Amino acid sequence: MLYTCGMGLLLQVSETERRRLREVARSADAGWVERERVEMVLLAAEGWSAPRIGAHLGWSAATVRRVLRAYIQRGPEALFPALRGRKPDVQRRQFIEAALQSLLALPQAWTAAQLARALEAHGVHLGPRQVRRYLGGMGAGWRRTQLSLEHKQDSAAVAAARQALFRLKKSPQRQSAAVLPG
Template sequence: MRPLEETEKERARLRQVGRAPTVGWWVRDRVEMVLLASDGWSAPCIARHPAVSAATVRRVVRAFRSHRLEALERKLPGPAANERNQRRVQQALAKLLEQPRAWNSRQLSQVLEAHGIQLGPRQVRRYLNAMGARWRRTQLSLRHMQRTEEVERAKRRLLTLKKRPELRG
């Protein structure tokens, strides 16, 4: 591994980034790896210092050579998010949620499938959470099946059967 040729200004900038209170520990470790590499340390020697593998040191230094400070941050694994597809799914969900009915994630998943969107119930819940949609369990109630006049009659009957406190006089 050939040493990095860094100017003193670049090294000062790296030290400043490494000491910033808002950066993660991984950035500090990577800054340290890059600085040691620019001092001429070998990858196995650098690897012993923050307790990582020599391959990791080589990967970080190689990435720093090509991408500079951007290489110090962690990258999420996998492909980049397909924002157009996410908007399509969110619009379809928003349209479904406007309907005056209660949905569960499995039902939403099935309806979305009819629109050509393949999502499982768990992924539907993630989209709902990202959209800020809130849900709760439905309340089990038979109130909608009650006959109000019979309920009122039963309440009056119960009041007549209730024990009354004795009057003290």
């Protein structure tokens, strides 16, 4: 419960709530910001004013008041700062990864730009850079393509050319003993 007096905001916290706050501060999930916020609440429960708490912890009095108001309204969940931005769209990511898996299963070498164009058939509009991010998240590896014309060559013509080159090759020189004068 929160009430005001001439010295500022005072917060009443039960003993069980104090124990719970200390557990939150000591948990592995808690970072330094959460620990500082728990300390703000515990000091306010001891009767410290917001300016005094702010001076002690290195925060402004307005920040301390904001944290205390949020704690009163939402409870211990308010001590963990909210993540900025939208929540991740897990379904969209899974859909895109499934589409990429189906494309990568084809016997074809892809560039990121080609994959981006192929994904448009699935109704997904991404740029090559974003496609590379998805591929990295999927753990998909890449390697430089081997420069080869084997897939475009006629095997009979290649065999005939090898025979012609073999006939033109110099015969190996015989190793003869050196003849010295004298």
